[in-house]
Amino acid sequence: MNRLTARWADTATGGTVFSAAGVWPLLALLADGASGGARAELADAVGLPADQAATAARELLAAMGSMPGLRSALGLWTRRELALREEWRTGLPAYTHGVLTDDLPSGQRALDAWAAERTDGLIERMPIALDADVVMVLASALALRTEWPRPFEELLVSPDAGPWQGRRLAGLRRTGVRLDRAGVTSGPHGYVTELKVPGGNGIDVHLLLGEQRMAPGQVLGTGVAALARQVAVVPSGQLPYGDVGPGLRIEQQRCATPQPPELSVTTVAYDMSARHDLLDQPGLFGLTTAMDTADGHFPGISPAPLAIGKAQQSAVAQFGALGFRAGAVTAVAPAPGGARPDLRCTTTVVTARFDRPFGFLAVHRESRLVLTAGWVTEPMPYQ
Template sequence: MIKTAVAGANALTRRWVASIDPDGSVAVSGAGVWPLLAYLAPAAGGDGRDELTSAVGLSADEAAAGAAALVELLQSTPGLRAAIGAWVHPELKLRPQWSDSLPPGAVGVLGEQAVLDAWVREQTDGLLDRMPLTIDPETLLVLASALVARTRWIEPFADGMLRPEAGPWSGRRLAGLHRTTADRDLLAVYETPAGPVTVLTVEGADGIDVDLVIGLPDAPAAAVLAAGVDAPSAVPSRRGSQFAEADTAPGVTVGTGYDHDDTPRLLASLPRFTVTSSHDLLAHADVFGLRTVSDLSSQRLPGVSDFPLGVGAAAQDLTASFTADGFEAAVVTAFDMRAGGAPSGRPLQVRLLLDRPFGFVARHRSSGLVLVAGWVAQGEAWLGRAGLSA
């Protein structure tokens, strides 16, 4: 079941990133949305049920079990934390079959906004401070998920400065991260319909990896990010150790090392970054199978309650940071339910320089579950060594 659930969540992330057209930095988490959709799918009726099961990738009979399996994976994995919460209006009676499908202790009484915001702060260790939805007198049920991912790099980066010489970041002084490693095969190039895409895997100590992805300068961000999501199931055209002198790829140059250094190496430089995003999921309702259940003209969720319900709002807030020491991300998603070849001589040095917009994909290593995927349109500014130590 967990393999099917992971495949469904990753497919949702893949569809979501393919639909983005970022004007700036952006990040999404299909893993944060998918369990909520899976809990709703068996409770929906008619076309809404069909749309939700299609979005989830599981039958209605399997969806709730898939959600439970995914949440259990997230809760039992070092470096990850997850929670499901549901708050119900005192006068709304839930069907026991649906409420019992939620994790034990997940259901509470809907009251003040401050209670929901406090839950967000508790579940994300303060990385996020409020529920992405604001309740009002018409809110009858709130269903939410929280996800936190933290890892420290097995091989950390060094802080420094990065000053791009060309492209949209040309002339800027950015807070740079630099690392040299002997494992050149952490870098791979994939051929895609949008051209070659370079992927660098940064390994975390808690079974969480972050793939940094960059395409050609004119490649759409959505296509580059989609390639990053797909990378584990694709075959690379080249790995870092297969580069020859003067070979190139997006972000990559190849040359020879210093005379005294006889070890081939992979050098990587990128800006430190923090990406924060807020998403109205109903703006892309078809991606999430929410088109019909968000129509409040009739009963859309008969499996939740005898009282007619529909999804009045759906939103996600997210923050993700990549630093010299590691990666940290927090996601809260909520639904508001309402009525209605090498040359001779010196060794080759393969260098990846991310000095223009690029993407990132954080995933659970053993299951392949994509936790967060995003696009970095701007790196952090260099504040000098005083700023780094602050």
């Protein structure tokens, strides 16, 4: 799944938020019921043989359901006249299957209510709209929440350089003694500073600042590679004095009494949303062949010929002084076809500033699974 996150991030060109964790189970279940070229493409996107995909999807959904701070759900709705293969349907979680009626407005309201309830109101509507051609909807929903054990201080931030120069932004600041929370890694495209903001329930947010010339996908891809331990992150406590990474400086400061080393972090609050049409880049999600309505591609799901008519995701992310919230709903719809003191001592101060566009990964700490990812270009204004 993290591999899909990195591939998706590589297509990002501006501010966005997305969840491969919301897409992957749907692709895996589709792969299980697909045939021919569609089966091969979906298996490649999932990264598993198609005959193992459904089992992996069920295991993943069960694992996410047990993660503190994370709600996940799967939904399936079909027209009454669409026959389903019993072995495929029974492989879904219990109480998943609903019915689509001919009353499209009522059916849309039911799908929208499901999306809102499963995401604690973060996503108010199902990303796809029902129409007469939709005979089936397969959807996933994710909602995650974590709170910082130590809140940030809110303040005005007005960068003196970069894309946000001169803007009055809602800034966040916190100091601590854990120098290992910040570090620098050297990826294939340049240096990236990583800051881990730990949540109280095992979900952390990793902020990622790359060199100014780096693209969003290069920065986020380096963060994913660090999770896989393909590249090493050197903690700030092991780095020399000076400007040691993007937005990261280490210096020696005088103080009146002995003080422990200090990590001072300044970043910005953000509240962002995005909508993605997965069929705009079908190759990324293994859907190129499955979109061809001239033939059926999912005989393992239904004896009726089915092709993918719609596939979309809505996602949101909120990062503030008290914590982080994110939600995503993904759906695919198969269709037919003062006086100076005496400073005798010194201490080490690490300063990390995220005051230009940066990336983030919301990560389940134990498994290192990326639940949500994004690129921040429009932070919240200072009120």
